[in-house]
Amino acid sequence: MDYKAYFQENRDKHLNELKEWLSIPSISALSEHKPDVKKAAEWLAGKMTQAGLENVKIHETKGHPIVYADYMHAEGKPTVLVYGHYDVQPVDPLNLWQTPPFEPDIRDGKLFARGATDDKGQLFLHIKAVEAILSQEKQLPVNIKFCIEGEEEVSSPNLPGFMDANQDLLKADVVLISDTSLLEKGRPAICVGLRGLCSLEVALHTANTDLHSGSYGGGVPNALHAMVSLLNSLHDENGRVSVEGFYKGVIELTPEDHEEFKKQSIDENKLKADLGLDELFGEEGFTFAERTGARPTLELNGVYGGFQGEGSKTVIPKEAHAKITCRLVGHQDPQDILDKIEKHINSHVPTGARVTVVQMEKGNPFTIDPSTPILQKAAEAYEHVYGTRPVFTRDGGSIPIVETFSRVLEAPVVCMGFGLPDENLHAPNEHFNLENFDQGLLTIVDFLKRV
Template identity: 85%
Template structure:
């Protein structure tokens, strides 16, 4: 079958469909968008039905819905479970978007919208690949199931319970996920490792009210000063996290590991230029690829307090706040790391200040052996379509549910991403390169046939 011709003929139709989905502001983190998240789930369910999937059902949870569908008419053939998410990140700061985030726009061969690459655009590829095979051949080469959630961007709080309760429904020989990226334009990658995740907030309080900096300055504790001192204690001058026991369970990189990371290392000078940086930063003794793929981190995501309006206000703030996330590797346990950070914070609070720690999301790291046969099938599919064999990478991002799928379903997870690292996922002007929209469809069809 000439799938290239098929997808070219239906390209405008497919993109218009995707734009309708992208126009729904399914922001899972904001309660005012709960109706929009449900609307996005309903759109997805209807689209799966139109594509030829069966047993389509919207499963309600304590949060946002999970959409399931299947097509199980290939007796004796493997079953592939496709996972993705239809929820998206908040859009702040809105003023940095060149076009409104929920008014999809094509520019220079790219589709701009929140969710374009993370993850509506990528999961849409799987729906249309399955639809194309059914349209062209009337049957699929494998049995297929879809499990698409609406809470990935808030840590998938309800999906693990769903997986445990629905193991028979979701049983599969492999899990297929497109929520990662190519190494760079024209250079595909298969992710064999994802970092784990944990997050927390720190609140520092001093006096019971903001105070005049003239009348009280120099004589009372300042919540912002206390917070800066506290946060500075979390790293040393060489970029290492100073929390006691933080690196327990972190595997040391072998010579083979260093060699593998060298294959995926890009031009660090070009990276600096692209990002407008004079220097990169990180733990001493590791390359950028190693720091972001194989080493744990502790990052400040937001620090705020005191007066932030225009002009000056001579005030000593009574409170300050910080949001922190850690990326974890190896056998680091998210709960253990949170407990250790909390202990560190309480033991380093400056005199005159009080601290409160609130723990949030937790997710384990994931790894898989690149020699796993189905990963080699994925590599062959990429090579056939892109003309070059993919690199097996360990990525810096976290998709906590990947480890859960692997463990609960006892199935290999194939991370076949079609995004690019510079597509501004989680940032203003998120976009999806349409070259990879086109090639991604062909790669998925090829992969399913090889499986």
């Protein structure tokens, strides 16, 4: 079958359909958009039915709906479960968008809209790939299921419970996800590692009121001084986290791992220039790619307290606050890490201060062996379409639900992304390069046939 000709013939129709979906402001984080999220789920269910999928159902949750569909007529063949999400990020700041975020616009070979690359555009490829095969061949080479949620951008609070309650419904031989990116234009990548995540907030208090620095300065504890001292204890001078036991479960990189990271060919001098930095910084003994893909971190995301207004105010603040997140790798357990950080903080409280710690998000890291046969099938599909074999990467970000799928369904997860790193996901002017829209369709068809 000439799928290249099929997709070219139907390209305008497909892009117009995608534009319809992208026009729905399915922002899961904002309650006023709850009807829009439901509308986006209904749109998706309708297109799944039109594509020829069966058992299409919108499952209500305590939050936003999960859409399920399948086509189970390939007796004796593997079952592929496609996961994705139809919710999108908020659009602020709106004034930085060149065109309105929910009025999709094609220019310079790119489709601009919120959700274009994360994740409606990439998910749409799977629906159209299945529709194409059924249209051309009247049957699929594999059994296929879809589990599409509307809460990924708010940390998937209801999907794990849905998975636990519907393990038989979701049972599959492989989970297929397109929510990652190529290494760069023309250089595909398969993600074999995602860092986990945990977060906490720290509040530090001293006196029961702000104090005049002339009357009390030098004689009472200063909450900002105390917070700076406390936070400084979390790292050593070489960028290594000083929390006792923090690195338990971290898998050390092998010589083969180092070689795989070299294949990403990251130019650190160019990176510094692009970011306006004199130097990069991080844990000694590792490259930028290794630090951001295979090593854990503890980062300060916000530190605040005292006078913030214009001009000067001679005050000794009574309180200070900090927001902290960690990216985790290997077998690090987020709850264990949070407990260890809290213990460290409580044992390093400066004189005259009181500290409160609130533990927040938790997500496990994900890794898979690149030699896993199904990943090699994915690599062959990329190579056939793009003309070059993909690099196996470990991404610095976190998609906690990937590890959940792998663990609960006991199935390998294939992260076949078709975005690009510079497509402004989560930022103004998000877009999807249509070159990868075209090649993504062909790659997915090729992959399903190889499976």
